[in-house]
Amino acid sequence: MATIRDVARLAGVSPSTASRALRGNPVISAKTRQRVETAMRQLNYVPNFSAQNLANNENNTIAVILPVDHHEIFTNPFFLQALQGINAKSTERNFMVAIATGISQQQLLANVEFMLARGRINRFILLYSQLHDPVVTLLQQNQVGYVVIGKPMATAGPLPPYIDTDNLAAGRDATQFLLAHGHRQIAFLYTDLTKIVQQERLAGFKQVMAQQQLPSLSLREDFIDYTQSHQHVTAFLQQHPQITAFVTSDDLLGLRLQQIVSKKMSIISFNNSFTSQVAHPSLTSIDVFPVQLGEGAAELALQLDQPTAKLQPIIVPHQIVVRHSVRDLTAQTEEKNKN
Amino acid sequence: MATIRDVARLAGVSPSTASRALRGNPVISAKTRQRVETAMRQLNYVPNFSAQNLANNENNTIAVILPVDHHEIFTNPFFLQALQGINAKSTERNFMVAIATGISQQQLLANVEFMLARGRINRFILLYSQLHDPVVTLLQQNQVGYVVIGKPMATAGPLPPYIDTDNLAAGRDATQFLLAHGHRQIAFLYTDLTKIVQQERLAGFKQVMAQQQLPSLSLREDFIDYTQSHQHVTAFLQQHPQITAFVTSDDLLGLRLQQIVSKKMSIISFNNSFTSQVAHPSLTSIDVFPVQLGEGAAELALQLDQPTAKLQPIIVPHQIVVRHSVRDLTAQTEEKNKN
DNA sequence: CTGTTAGCGCCTTCAA
DNA sequence: TTGAAGGCGCTAACAG
Numbered sequence: 142m143a144t145i146r147d148v149a150r151l152a153g154v155s156p157s158t159a160s161r162a163l164r165g166n167p168v169i170s171a172k173t174r175q176r177v178e179t180a181m182r183q184l185n186y187v188p189n190f191s192a193q194n195l196a197n198n199e200n201n202t203i204a205v206i207l208p209v210d211h212h213e214i215f216t217n218p219f220f221l222q223a224l225q226g227i228n229a230k231s232t233e234r235n236f237m238v239a240i241a242t243g244i245s246q247q248q249l250l251a252n253v254e255f256m257l258a259r260g261r262i263n264r265f266i267l268l269y270s271q272l273h274d275p276v277v278t279l280l281q282q283n284q285v286g287y288v289v290i291g292k293p294m295a296t297a298g299p300l301p302p303y304i305d306t307d308n309l310a311a312g313r314d315a316t317q318f319l320l321a322h323g324h325r326q327i328a329f330l331y332t333d334l335t336k337i338v339q340q341e342r343l344a345g346f347k348q349v350m351a352q353q354q355l356p357s358l359s360l361r362e363d364f365i366d367y368t369q370s371h372q373h374v375t376a377f378l379q380q381h382p383q384i385t386a387f388v389t390s391d392d393l394l395g396l397r398l399q400q401i402v403s404k405k406m407s408i409i410s411f412n413n414s415f416t417s418q419v420a421h422p423s424l425t426s427i428d429v430f431p432v433q434l435g436e437g438a439a440e441l442a443l444q445l446d447q448p449t450a451k452l453q454p455i456i457v458p459h460q461i462v463v464r465h466s467v468r469d470l471t472a473q474t475e476e477k478n479k480n
Numbered sequence: 481m482a483t484i485r486d487v488a489r490l491a492g493v494s495p496s497t498a499s500r501a502l503r504g505n506p507v508i509s510a511k512t513r514q515r516v517e518t519a520m521r522q523l524n525y526v527p528n529f530s531a532q533n534l535a536n537n538e539n540n541t542i543a544v545i546l547p548v549d550h551h552e553i554f555t556n557p558f559f560l561q562a563l564q565g566i567n568a569k570s571t572e573r574n575f576m577v578a579i580a581t582g583i584s585q586q587q588l589l590a591n592v593e594f595m596l597a598r599g600r601i602n603r604f605i606l607l608y609s610q611l612h613d614p615v616v617t618l619l620q621q622n623q624v625g626y627v628v629i630g631k632p633m634a635t636a637g638p639l640p641p642y643i644d645t646d647n648l649a650a651g652r653d654a655t656q657f658l659l660a661h662g663h664r665q666i667a668f669l670y671t672d673l674t675k676i677v678q679q680e681r682l683a684g685f686k687q688v689m690a691q692q693q694l695p696s697l698s699l700r701e702d703f704i705d706y707t708q709s710h711q712h713v714t715a716f717l718q719q720h721p722q723i724t725a726f727v728t729s730d731d732l733l734g735l736r737l738q739q740i741v742s743k744k745m746s747i748i749s750f751n752n753s754f755t756s757q758v759a760h761p762s763l764t765s766i767d768v769f770p771v772q773l774g775e776g777a778a779e780l781a782l783q784l785d786q787p788t789a790k791l792q793p794i795i796v797p798h799q800i801v802v803r804h805s806v807r808d809l810t811a812q813t814e815e816k817n818k819n
Numbered sequence: 820c821t822g823t824t825a826g827c828g829c830c831t832t833c834a835a
Numbered sequence: 836t837t838g839a840a841g842g843c844g845c846t847a848a849c850a851g
Contacts, residue, residue, distance in 0.1 A: 495829080531828035534830095
C-alpha cells in the first residue's frame with residue numbers, strides 16, 4: 142500500500158505538501174496540487190484510516206444504535222432501510238458506520254460503552270426514541286453528540302438535533318382520510334406509548350376527533366397472546382359496536398387487527414412496509430421514507446462537531462399510500478375490496 | 481483521557497513495560513503486572529483504538545455485509561438478530577462492527593470497496609449467500625478473509641469458512657413433519673433459487689418425496705403483484721387439486737399463501753419469525769436461531785487471521801416450532817385450528 | 820507557497 | 836525482566 146511519502150516522493154514534494162493537497166488546503170498552488178493528485182492516482186493511493194484518525198484525534202465513524210429487540214420490532218424493515226440511508230451519506234463523506242445493538246438493554250449499554258471508551262466515537266445516531274432511555278443518559282453523561290431519528294425525549298439539557306416525520310400531522314392525516322371516507326366512529330390502536338412515535342400519532346388522531354366533536358376511542362393491545370388479544374378486541378368492539386374504522390400505529394398491528402375483525406372494518410396504518418402489501422385487503426398506509434430519514438440523520442451527525450451550525454431539526458414529509466383497506470362510506474355503490 | 485504513559489508513570493515503570501502488561505506479555509513479572517494493572521484501573525485507562533490499530537497494522541473491526549434490499553427481504557428479522565449475535569461476540573473481544581449496505585448492488589459494492597481501501601478492513605461477514613455475487617468476487621480479488629452465514633457458493637479457490645443451518649436436513653424435516661401428519665400431496669413454494677438457502681430447502685423436500693415415491697411439486701411465486709400471484713396459485717391448485725399441504729421457504733411466503741388458499745390448506749414454513757405468530761392459523765415453522773448463527777460467524781471471523789486453525793464449517797441445529805397451520809390428517813377427529 | 824520538525828498513542832525491536 | 840529508541844502513517848505548527 143502506498144503511503145503519503147511515496148506520493149510525495151513521486152510528485153517531488155514533501156509529505157506535508159502532499160498532505161495539504163490531499164486535504165484540499167487552499168494554500169497549495171494549482172500546479173503542485175496537480176502533480177500530487179496525479180501521483181496519488183498513479184500509485185492508487187488511499188489514506189490510512191487509523192493513521193488519519195490518530196493524527197486528527199478524530200475517528201470518522203458514526204455509531205448507529207438500534208433499539209433492543211422487543212416483540213416484533215425487528216420485523217419492521219424501517220431500521221435496515223434507515224441504515225441504508227445512513228450508510229450512503231456516510232460513505233460519501235468517508236465515514237465508517239458502526240453498529241451498537243444488544244439482545245437486552247444491558248447488553249446494548251455495554252456495547253455503547255465500548256464504543257465510547259474504546260473507540261472514542263463521538264457521533265451517534267439513535268434509531269428510536271423512547272421515554273426513560275438509559276442509553277440517552279449514558280450519551281449525555283459522556284457529553285458526546287447524538288442525533289435522534291424521531292422526536293427526542295425532553296431532558297435536562299438542550300434537545301439533541303433530530304430528524305423526524307411530523308407524526309402529529311401524520312396522525313391527523315390518517316384520521317382525516319378516514320373522515321373523508323365517511324367514517325365517524327374511529328378507534329386508535331397502539332402497543333406502547335413509551336415509544337414517542339406512537340404517542341404523537343395518537344395525539345394527532347385525538348386532535349382531529351376532538352375538533353370534529355367525535356369521541357376519541359383508543360385501545361392498547363400488544364398481541365403477545367393471540368387468544369387473549371382476540372378477547373380484548375372483541376370485547377372492545379362489543380362495547381363500541383358503532384366503530385367502522387381503526388387507525389393502527391403500525392402496519393404489522395394493522396395486519397393483526399385484520400385477522401381478528403371483520404373484513405369490512407376499515408384500517409389505515411403507518412410505515413408502508415411490505416406488510417401492508419401482504420395484508421388482505423392490502424393496507425392503506427402512511428409512508429415515512431426511512432431511507433431519507435437515515436440520510437438526513439447522517440447529515441446531521443456529520444455536522445455534530447460544528448457548534449456554529451445551529452442544527453435545526455429536519456422534518457421529512459410523509460405520504461399516504463392508498464390501497465384497499467379503507468371503505469368509502471360516502472359512495473353510493475359499495476366498494477369492492479378486490480385486492 | 482489517560483494514555484499509557486500516564487499509566488507507566490503512576491506505576492513507576494516505562495511505557496513499554498506498561499504496554500507489555502496491557503497485552504499480557506508473559507515476560508513481565510507478577511508484581512510489575514500488578515502495579516501496572518492497578519494503575520490502569522485508577523486512571524480508568526482504555527487504550528486508544530486508532531493508535532493501537534496503527535501500531536499493529538490491524539483494524540480490529542469486522543464488517544458485516546447486508547444483502548441488497550430486494551422485495552420484502554428486510555422484513556425478515558433474521559438480519560438484525562444475526563447482527564445482535566455478531567455484536568455480542570465482537571464486543572467481547574474488543575472488535576468493532578461496521579456495516580456495509582446499499583440500496584442497489586452498485587451502492588453496496590461501493591460501500592465494500594470503501595471499507596476495503598479506506599478502512600483496510602480484512603474481516604467480513606456476509607449475511608447471505610447467492611449465486612453470481614459480485615461482492616464475493618470483489619472480496620476474493622482483494623484477498624481478504626470473509627465468513628458466510630449460509631452455504632457459500634462454489635468458487636475457483638477454496639471455500640471460505642461458513643456457518644449455516646443444515647437446510648437440506650431442515651427441508652427434509654419439514655417434509656417429514658407433513659408426511660407424519662398424513663399429507664401425501666405436497667408442494668414446495670419458493671421465490672428465488674439464486675438464494676442458496678431456498679435451493680437447499682427445496683432439495684431436502686425433493687429427497688424425502690422421492691424416497692416416498694411421491695411427486696415433488698414445486699411452485700415459484702414472488703408475490704409482487706397480488707392479483708397475478710392469486711391467479712398463478714389458483715391455477716396451480718386446479719392442476720393439482722389433490723394437494724393438502726405446502727412447504728414454504730419463508731414465513732412471510734407462508735403468510736401470503738395463507739391469504740390465497742383455503743384455511744384448510746396445511747403450511748409449514750421456515751425462520752420462525754414473528755410473522756409465523758401473526759399468521760392465522762399461526763404457522764408451524766422451523767427456527768434457525770439467527771442470534772447463534774451471528775455469534776458463530778463472529779467467532780469464525782475472529783479467527784480469520786490464524787491460518788493454522790483449519791476453520792471447519794459450523795452447523796447450527798434447527799428446530800421445528802409446532803403451531804396450528806398443519807392439520808393432522810391421521811387423526812379421527814378433525815383438528816380445530818383455533819389459533 | 821513549501822519544507823522541516825515534532826508528535827498523535829501505542830508497540831516492538833534492541834540492548835542491558 | 837525491564838528500559839530506551841524508533842516507527843506505524845498522517846498532520847499541524849513553525850519557519851522560511
